[in-house]
Amino acid sequence: MKSKEEVLAFIKRLSPLQRVIIQAHDFPDHDAISSAYALSVLLSHYEISTLIVYNGEIDRISLSNLIQWLEIPIYHCSQVKLNPSDKIINVDGCIGEKNVTDVPGDEIAVIDHHTIKPTKSFWFKDIRSDYGATATIIWEYYKLLGIEMSVQVASALLVGLNVDTANMTRGFCKADIKAFVYLNARSDLTFVNRVLRNTLMQGELRNFEHAFRNLSVDNGVASVLLPEPCPKNMLGMLGDFLLSVNEFDVVIVAVKQNNGLQLSFRSECQSVDVGRLARETLNNTNRGFGGGHSHMAGGIILPEYISMFTDKNNYFKPFIKKISEWRA
Ligand SMILES: [Mn+2]
Known part of the structure; x- marks a missing residue:
């Protein structure tokens, strides 16, 4: 003060x-x-x-x-x-x-x-x-x-x-x-x-539609990769929306941007600090950058590491793995 x-x-x-x-x-x-x-x-x-x-x-x-x-x-x-x-x-x-x-x-x-x-x-x-x-x-x-x-x-x-x-x-x-x-x-x-x-434009509804159809859920963690182009702040809006679903307490929303991957995180789980999640999974490993609050954070994955996160069998694995450790 x-x-x-x-x-x-x-x-x-x-x-x-x-x-x-x-x-x-x-x-x-x-x-x-x-x-x-x-x-x-x-x-x-x-x-x-x-x-x-x-x-x-x-x-x-x-x-x-x-x-x-x-x-x-x-x-x-x-x-x-x-x-x-x-x-x-x-x-x-x-x-x-x-x-x-x-x-x-x-x-x-x-x-x-x-x-x-x-x-x-x-x-x-x-x-x-x-x-x-x-x-x-x-x-x-x-x-x-x-x-x-x-x-x-x-x-x-x-x-x-x-x-x-x-x-x-x-x-x-x-x-x-x-x-x-x-x-x-x-x-x-x-x-x-x-x-x-009035937070949405009619054309943006397609991002919600895509999220509904392509959502991946793993132990309360909902994640989705949105199609381009997508306004950057749309990620947070969609993250908030998905967090309103009772079964999800951590949300990861991403979109490809400048060859990298733009990320938005939301959490309502006491043991999952998404600011820390971004820092530990991205900054500390030099795979990208990220940070923010415990309940709301953002980040970027560098182009060369995208596949580590977006592969079909590996969908956001580094994040999911850490979240599971913290929840255990
Ligand atoms: Mn602020």
């Missing part, structure tokens, strides 16, 4: 800058964008001008609805000219992680709720891995600094908090509940619920 003095000292250090870049993680989600937006509005109270950027794609309809309806000024990093002299705040992600592109400029701060170990030093570092969403951290800054929150900012943060915690059913702490109560009272709930309800 940061003190008011620490947050103010950081803001004071930003003051002389012509602009501050706020960078969401690549393929940003609702939490990343709403947190970046809320931080940008907060800094505008101190007359600090900001530019919100991201790399990758915004590939969820609910997220483009959120951005469009609230008119959140956000730019793909290729749309704006970033300079090596720019100062960057990483939000809901951290430089050095696979999902944060190293864009021109100097990363001077990180505000995140993932389990990360930054390797460089920052002006300001606020990492709270027990928090359900970065949105809660930003809400706390508003509270700490006594800044009145607009309905738009509250609504955006509530969307971020709800999406990251699956409507307060996973990975949240007391602070998230406090934020939820406040944001709920302050938001335009009709708007928030409209964003949260």
Whole structure:
């Protein structure tokens, strides 16, 4: 938890800058964008001008609805000219992680709720891995600094908090509940619920159909390889959906991407930490990269190791094997 003095000292250090870049993680989600937006509005109270950027794609309809309806000024990093002299705040992600592109400029701060170990030093570092969403951290800054929150900012943060915690059913702490109560009272709930309800496009239903037909189940672990092309965030959506099936408590959803394999994990099993599963099975063996929370994680398998995971008789074996060991 940061003190008011620490947050103010950081803001004071930003003051002389012509602009501050706020960078969401690549393929940003609702939490990343709403947190970046809320931080940008907060800094505008101190007359600090900001530019919100991201790399990758915004590939969820609910997220483009959120951005469009609230008119959140956000730019793909290729749309704006970033300079090596720019100062960057990483939000809901951290430089050095696979999902944060190293864009021109100097990363001077990180505000995140993932389990990360930054390797460089920052002006300001606020990492709270027990928090359900970065949105809660930003809400706390508003509270700490006594800044009145607009309905738009509250609504955006509530969307971020709800999406990251699956409507307060996973990975949240007391602070998230406090934020939820406040944001709920302050938001335009009709708007928030409209964003949260409309999560799919008709064309995406074919991914569900494919999952139904090609699902593989092994001792409570459901896994499926989706056909390309598939929006990256679709993996998580489908993972959440499959986890809602009573018989499954761990889900692995994958799709081939750039010759590698993109993975999304979900778990509701106490003895299966999927963040650890990704790290141990991919990073520690140099077969790829991965990480995340105990209940929700992601990863990439390098091209040369794909067959080890996707062979018919070997379907996701390295994961299934480890999960069985942990369950035993
Ligand atoms: Mn998040």
